[in-house]
Amino acid sequence: MKIAIIGGGVAAFEAAKTVRSLSNEAEITIYSREETLPYRRPALSRMASETLSDAQFYIKPESFYAENRIDLKLSHTLNAIDTANRTLQFNTGESAIYDKLLLAVGSHCFCPPIPGMDLNGVMSLREYSDLQKLRMRLDSGVRNVTVIGGGLLGLELSESLLKRNCLVTVIEGCPNLLPRNLDAEAAEIVLEMFGKVENLTLRFGRTVDSIEGKAGKVVGVNLANGTIPAELVMVSAGVRANTEIAASGQIKCNRGIVVDKFMRTSASDVYAAGDCAEVDAVSYGLYDAARNMGEIAAHNMLGEEKAFVFQPFPARLSVFGVKLFSVGKLSGEHSKTTYDPKAGTLKKLFYDANKVFVGAILIGDLREAPKLQAELAPQRA
Ligand SMILES: Cc1cc2nc3c(=O)[nH]c(=O)nc-3n(C[C@H](O)[C@H](O)[C@H](O)COP(=O)(O)OP(=O)(O)OC[C@H]3O[C@@H](n4cnc5c(N)ncnc54)[C@H](O)[C@@H]3O)c2cc1C
Incomplete structure (x- = not known):
């Protein structure tokens, strides 16, 4: 065969x-x-x-x-x-x-239809060939980088760019950090942690109107309230x-x-x-x-019937010294939060109206992640 x-x-x-x-x-x-x-x-x-x-x-x-x-x-x-x-x-x-x-x-990678997307210096990272192009840009001494999209991938990429001595601005249209992976309470806590990171600017609830170019090359990113200088724009918008x-x-x-x-x-x-x-x-x-x-x-x-079973695949992120894990439904009739600001840890569990466990967020200490994931899986679609 x-x-x-x-x-x-x-x-x-x-x-x-x-x-x-x-x-x-x-x-x-x-x-x-x-x-x-x-x-x-x-x-x-x-x-x-x-x-x-x-x-x-x-x-x-x-x-x-x-x-x-x-x-x-x-x-x-x-x-x-x-x-x-x-x-x-x-x-x-x-x-x-x-x-x-x-x-x-x-x-x-989805590139939103923004004027200037075709300029030299607008890129995304999906394949190894993209990485090679990005490395060449960084080797040439690019300093100001704007990342469009503040999801998991955008944040991971931002951390790498900071390590390459870039000044990084992340623009995210949603008002909350990581809306698919955190609820509003956890997002607030993580945002405060990320706010202390040097050379990183996070702008949430903002959209890019256009990308500014000069002689075909990126020079900035235009928002409703001004322009951010940028020699490189990384698009990480889903x-x-x-x-x-x-x-x-x-x-x-x-x-x-x-x-x-x-x-x-x-x-x-x-x-x-x-x-x-x-x-x-x-x-x-x-x-x-x-x-x-x-x-x-x-x-x-090969003719052996085996069905795909819906699973609440978890999200994991470790950036800027903060570890995150979330799985399942991040809302519910009931929730239980344990937050230790000194240790930088949060555990939030969500339950439905029948007090059945439906989802979890962990910040800082992820030791319980496998156990929580196992408790949720498998659910049939
Ligand atoms: C930078 C980055 C970070 C990520 N981080 C995470 C993470 O932390 N956690 C997580 O769960 N997921 C993450 N993801 C997503 C994860 O990588 C994808 O979900 C996963 O790779 C999907 O695997 P796949 O085999 O379906 O597709 P892909 O890995 O996209 O592979 C598809 C392949 O098909 C090839 N191809 C496409 N069209 C053709 C064609 N016509 N002919 C021949 N070949 C073709 C492509 O070149 C590619 O090699 C990340 C993705 C990226 C880009």
């Missing part, structure tokens, strides 16, 4: 690994448009300021693919799918046929699933490639997993979810 897996991220990797663990005969090919071995994408933010070893960065060394008879074709972009004839066309001019196809093509390639093959897409709980798309023998997939109207955009979906897709491609 020919199994074609498109994408070089964790969903693709996990699918290939799982297929091989279940079948000695399957012919497995991964096609990735990136030039690098599959790597741990979340590490990209840290790598703007740190050097990681290959073992820390790559999911597995090159030898793994040969040992497991996984044909890894890098620099291969899938350009077209013909689901009727089970044929794939690549940018290299090559074509391939499949018995089962997995689309694990991830997502891309992600959108890569659906174009599926849609061009008449596969049903919504915000993501629509899959059922077995990761099956609307096309026969075509599956999708990871950031590109939408299951029960949810696109997770999380590393653990992508890995889990890759594994589930592998089982189903």
Whole structure:
């Protein structure tokens, strides 16, 4: 059986690994448009300021693919799918046929339609090639950087930029810090902690009107109440699933490639997993979810029915010396807060009207995180 897996991220990797663990005969090919071995994408933010070893960065060394008879074709972009004839066309001019196809093509950074987005010096960080470009900018001595978007990724990136001696301004449209990961009380506490960080300015509840340029290069960011000087603008305003390639093959897409709980798309023998997939109207955009979906897709491609079970995948962040963890629903009829300002720790538990535990936030001391996560999982969608 020919199994074609498109994408070089964790969903693709996990699918290939799982297929091989279940079948000695399957012919497995991964096609990735990136030039690098599959790597741990979340590490990209840290790598703007740190050097990681290959073992820390790559999911597995090159030898793994040969040992497991996984044909890894890098620099291969899938350009077209013909689901009727089970044929794939690549940018290299090559074509391939499949018995089962997995689309694990991830997502891309959303760039809000702001005037000036096309200026030299406006970037986002999604792939290793973006990191290389960012490092070159930082090496050239960039000092003033504006980060558009104060979510988890924007904050992680800001920390790296501070380590590279940049003056960083984060602009976030929402009035609260990390609205998806903290409630208003916890956000207030964390904001106070972050407020003490040198060379970091956080501006919440503000939107960027336009990006100012001179001779095609970024020179500033215009807000309603003035301009912030900037030589580099990093856009970290959320992600959108890569659906174009599926849609061009008449596969049903919504915000993501629509899959059922077995990761099956609307096309026969075509599956999708990871950031590109939408299951029960949810696109997770999380590393653990992508890995889990890759594994589930592998089982189903081999005819073993295995369903994806909704899980409250947690959010974790460790920036500016503050550790955060949140999981589940961050609101409820009842809540219990334990806050120690001296120790810089907070534990907040949320309960529904029936006093059932539905979510948690931890700040500072995350030792209870695995226990709280286990108490919430699994819930069926
Ligand atoms: C900087 C950064 C930090 C992050 N931090 C966290 C974190 O702390 N916690 C967390 O849970 N998540 C984090 N994430 C999100 C997490 O990395 C993703 O959820 C996860 O990588 C999704 O895996 P995936 O395999 O579905 O897709 P991806 O990792 O995006 O991989 C998709 C692959 O498909 C390739 N591709 C796309 N189109 C084609 C095509 N047509 N042909 C061939 N190949 C194609 C892409 O080049 C890419 O290699 C972070 C992401 C970034 C960018």
